[in-house]
Amino acid sequence: MYGMLIEDNYDIEVNRAYLVYTRSKDKLVEIEIKKEYFIEVNSVLQEIINIVGKGYYPKGTSYKRRCRDCCYRNICVK
Numbered sequence: 001m002y003g004m005l006i007e008d009n010y011d012i013e014v015n016r017a018y019l020v021y022t023r024s025k026d027k028l029v030e031i032e033i034k035k036e037y038f039i040e041v042n043s044v045l046q047e048i049i050n051i052v053g054k055g056y057y058p059k060g061t062s063y064k065r066r067c068r069d070c071c072y073r074n075i076c077v078k
């Protein structure tokens with residue numbers, strides 16, 4: 001999403017990003033950003049907009065192990 005924001009605000013192409021693992025001696029990792037990532041992010045954004053704007057309730061995850069550590073577990077009806 002940062003890449004999308006940079007592209008939109010500075011009108012430049014973004015094709016890489018960097019992660020800094022501050023708990024691992026500031027290990028720096030370069031990540032290639034592919035155009036299909038932006039398509040995926042836009043899809044997720046659209047779903048979030050539907051949830052917030054239209055009251056659409058998303059389906060629960062089919063990976064129930066994710067629920068164990070989910071902060072919404074106490075209120076989730078799935």
Ligand code: SF4
Nearest residue numbers: 060061067070073076
């Ligand atoms: S508990 Fe969390 S991870 Fe599991 S279905 Fe509900 S919202 Fe999704």
